[in-house]
Amino acid sequence: xPCKRTLFSLLLSLSFVTAAPAQNYITKNGTISFYSRSTxxxxxxxxxxxxxxLNIQKGDIAFSVLVKGFLFKKALMQEHFNEDYxxxxxxxxxxxxxxxxxxxxxxxxKSGIYPVMxxxxxxxxxxxxxxSTGGTIQVRDSKIAATSEFNIRLADYNISIPKxxxxxxxxxxxxxxxxxxxxxx
Amino acid sequence: xxxxxxxxxxxxMLIFLSRSVGQDTTDIMKQxxxxxxxxxxxxxxxxxxxxxxxxxxxxxxxxxxxxxVMDVKISHRFEKLNEGSYSLFGLDxxxxxxxxxYGITDNLMAxxxxxxxxxxxxxxxxLRILRQSRGKKNMPFTLSYVPxxxxxxxxxxxxxxxxxxxxCASYTHQLIIGRKFSxxxxxxxxxxxxxxxxxxxxTDPDDVFAIGIGGRQKLTRRIxxxxxxxxxxxxxxxxxxxNLLSIGFDLETGGHVFQLHFTNSQAMNESNFIAGTSGKWxxxxxxxxxxxxxxxxxxxKH
Numbered sequence: 001x002p003c004k005r006t007l008f009s010l011l012l013s014l015s016f017v018t019a020a021p022a023q024n025y026i027t028k029n030g031t032i033s034f035y036s037r038s039t040x041x042x043x044x045x046x047x048x049x050x051x052x053x054l055n056i057q058k059g060d061i062a063f064s065v066l067v068k069g070f071l072f073k074k075a076l077m078q079e080h081f082n083e084d085y086x087x088x089x090x091x092x093x094x095x096x097x098x099x100x101x102x103x104x105x106x107x108x109x110k111s112g113i114y115p116v117m118x119x120x121x122x123x124x125x126x127x128x129x130x131x132s133t134g135g136t137i138q139v140r141d142s143k144i145a146a147t148s149e150f151n152i153r154l155a156d157y158n159i160s161i162p163k164x165x166x167x168x169x170x171x172x173x174x175x176x177x178x179x180x181x182x183x184x185x
Numbered sequence: 186x187x188x189x190x191x192x193x194x195x196x197x198m199l200i201f202l203s204r205s206v207g208q209d210t211t212d213i214m215k216q217x218x219x220x221x222x223x224x225x226x227x228x229x230x231x232x233x234x235x236x237x238x239x240x241x242x243x244x245x246x247x248x249x250x251x252x253x254v255m256d257v258k259i260s261h262r263f264e265k266l267n268e269g270s271y272s273l274f275g276l277d278x279x280x281x282x283x284x285x286x287y288g289i290t291d292n293l294m295a296x297x298x299x300x301x302x303x304x305x306x307x308x309x310x311x312l313r314i315l316r317q318s319r320g321k322k323n324m325p326f327t328l329s330y331v332p333x334x335x336x337x338x339x340x341x342x343x344x345x346x347x348x349x350x351x352x353c354a355s356y357t358h359q360l361i362i363g364r365k366f367s368x369x370x371x372x373x374x375x376x377x378x379x380x381x382x383x384x385x386x387x388t389d390p391d392d393v394f395a396i397g398i399g400g401r402q403k404l405t406r407r408i409x410x411x412x413x414x415x416x417x418x419x420x421x422x423x424x425x426x427x428n429l430l431s432i433g434f435d436l437e438t439g440g441h442v443f444q445l446h447f448t449n450s451q452a453m454n455e456s457n458f459i460a461g462t463s464g465k466w467x468x469x470x471x472x473x474x475x476x477x478x479x480x481x482x483x484x485x486k487h
Contacts, residue, residue, distance in 0.1 A: 024216060028224050049228060051221045053213040060213045064221040068230055074482045075251025075288075076440065083234045084406055084437075089368040093221075097214060165439045184216070 025054045025144050030179030032065055036170040043077060043169065045070040052179050054144065059103030061118065061146070063096040063177075085159050086125055095123040098131075106137050113138045118148060127157045135177070144181040149174065225320060232317035235327065235365040235373075238442040238478050239286060239294070239311070241399045241413045242431035243450065243458050247327045247363030247373050249313050250288035253484040258284045258298070260476040262451045267469035275472050282453040287483075292316070300453050307454040309333040317364060326364040333357040335454045355381035355456035359397075372400040377415065379460040393460040394418040395428075401435070409435045411444070415459045422460075429462045433474075444476040 030050030036043040047069045054061045067088035072078040082088040098120015106114045119132030135148030151172050154161065161169050236246035239256065250256050260282045264275030272278070284298025284307075292313040299306050315328040337353040346352065356379070363373030375397030382391065399413035415429040433446025449464035449471060450457070464470030 024213065026216070026220055028220060049224060051217060051224050053217045053220065055213050062213050062217045064217050066225070066228075066230075068233075069228075075254055075291075076480055076482065079234050079251075080439070087368075087406075162438075168439070 023055055023057045024184045025056060025181035026184045027052050027179045027181050030063070030177070032063075032175060032177050034070075034173050034175045036173050038170045039167050041168040043072070045072045045078070045081065047071070050177075050179060052146075052181070053184075054146065054181050056103065056106070056108055056144070059100035061096075061098055061100055061120070063094075065094045067092060067094055085154075085161075091124075091126045093123075095121075096131075097121050100135075100137070103137075106139065108139055108144070111139050111141065122152070124152070124157045125159055129156055142183060146177070146179050146181065148177045151175070228320050229318050229322040230320045232319075232327070232365050235317070235363055235371045236401055236411075237409060237435040237437050238444070238476075240444070240476060240478075241373075241401070241411050242433045242444065242446045242448060242474075242476075243429070243453055244375065244397060244399070244413055244415070244455065245309075245311060245329075245331050245359065245361060246399070247313075247329055247361045247371075249292065249311060249329070250286050250294045250480070251482075252288045252291045253482060254288045255481045255483055256286040256288075256296075257479050257481070258282070258286065258476055260284075260453050260474065262302075262448070262453065262474040263472050264451075265464065265469070266447075266471050266473065280451045280453070298454070302452050302454075302457065303337045304339040305335050305337050305452075305454050305457070307333060307335040309455075326362055329361045329363075331357075331359040331361060333359070333455045335456050352382045355379065357455035357459065359455065369403040370400070372398075374398050375415070377455070377459055379456045381456050381460070390423070393423065395459050397459070404434075407437045411435055411446070417460065425463060426460060427462050427465050429458050430466055440480055442476075442478040444478070446474050446476075447471050448474055 028051050029048055030052050031046060031048050032050050033044065033046040047065055049069045050063060050065050052063045067086045068082060070081065072081065098118055101117045101119065103116065114137045116135055116137050117132065118135050119130065121128050122131045131150065133148055133150035135146060138145040151174055153172050155171060236248040239246055239248045239250055261279045263279045264272060264277065266274045268275050280300065280302040282298050282300035284296055286294055286296035288294045293310065295310040297308040309331060311329055311331045313327060313329045315324055315326065317327045318324045335355045340348045357377060359375050359377045361373055361375050363371060365371045377395045377397055379393040380391060395415045395417045397413060397415040401409045401411045403409045411434065412432045417428055427449065429450050431446050431448035433444055436443040449466050450462040451472060452458040452461060
């Protein structure tokens with residue numbers, strides 16, 4: 001009898017594990033946009049093909065973005081962005097690899113919005129730097145939405161602005177991240 | 186069931202469980218890479234910035250003006266360097282062309298211009314038929330079609346040359362096949378056909394066929410070395426004309442592109458520089474010239 005009970009509990013634990021919520025959530029059409037406000041010109045662009053993976057157990061989060069996928073309203077801005085500043089043929093992707101520190105306080109079984117802190121390595125234009133910023137995790141049914149806003153300094157990533165266009169481009173760029181994740185089984 | 190069997194079952198299950206959990210939490214970077222690879226295959230990436238601007242030197246490059254973008258071009262061609270110091274190596278006088286190009290769609294642009302060379306008006310369009318891309322749609326090169334019409338309005342008093350419309354009009358049809366080989370290197374070939382009535386000799390043909398070849402090599406992020414050469418198929422060549430050869434630099438500074446070059450033709454419209462170049466590099470008939478391009482985005486502002 002005790003043997004049967006052990007077997008039963010083992011089977012029970014097996015069924016529990018398989019039915020447990022997925023650990024990894026992914027998106028392939030997340031949004032990252034940025035803007036630069038300066039005295040002469042406003043520049044903004046958006047990328048709707050952001051790929052991201054989020055592990056809700058460990059709080060690991062990673063993003064991969066094709067630099068060429070940023071769309072501008074002005075064709076010439078897009079050309080200069082790729083050719084002169086980001087060198088997107090050479091540095092094709094921007095990558096973020098990080099961790100959400102306070103993932104523990106997010107209840108994934110209940111809808112709600114939770115403020116979180118994210119930190120990790122951002123690789124842009126061939127330069128990797130540590131960043132940390134606040135964001136939100138929103139649990140909505142079986143989906144998870146993640147948003148964040150933060151600034152980066154172009155000089156930190158070896159992106160130089162020629163003197164001639166100094167007044168057109170802000171040295172600090174505001175980035176907005178908005179992703180809707182679905183469970184990956 | 187004896188304890189040994191239970192033990193072996195539970196060990197097996199533990200391994201099985203840990204494996205299935207392990208699979209769920211594999212390195213997210215690996216999964217990211219996998220998903221990114223899939224995503225890249227689902228998208229088409231068009232090659233951009235094959236050249237800095239829509240002209241190589243005098244002739245068209247495979248590049249188009251962006252949609253709703255107007256490109257104002259001012260070009261000068263000075264006199265020949267071999268005129269010497271008396272005329273400051275040709276800088277005393279110049280032929281000038283001003284022109285306006287406009288991107289109707291991303292793949293269709295049109296433009297017109299007026300040149301002091303034989304008081305010529307020209308109008309053209311450039312249609313991009315195929316566009317170099319990778320990803321979901323893979324295309325190794327860009328193909329464009331450029332028809333140009335030019336009208337000489339300079340009245341000439343030479344017996345045998347009429348100043349009526351048909352004699353002053355010329356037509357050029359070009360196909361441009363171009364490829365950006367790397368970030369720095371782009372090449373193109375331009376099969377061209379020129380039809381005109383401005384014939385000085387009875388033996389001169391109405392039709393000229395030429396093959397152009399051109400390219401650019403970037404020297405820095407904002408400076409490139411450009412060259413273009415048009416070879417006229419000999420039996421169709423006009424008497425006294427030479428093949429066009431131009432070598433120049435593109436300097437890009439934000440909204441402007443400055444093109445500085447040396448060429449053997451003063452003309453800035455296709456029918457004249459492909460089929461009517463009289464200068465010869467070997468004899469020092471080389472002249473300095475420049476194009477200035479300034480683009481303006483029209484329409485919706487934000």
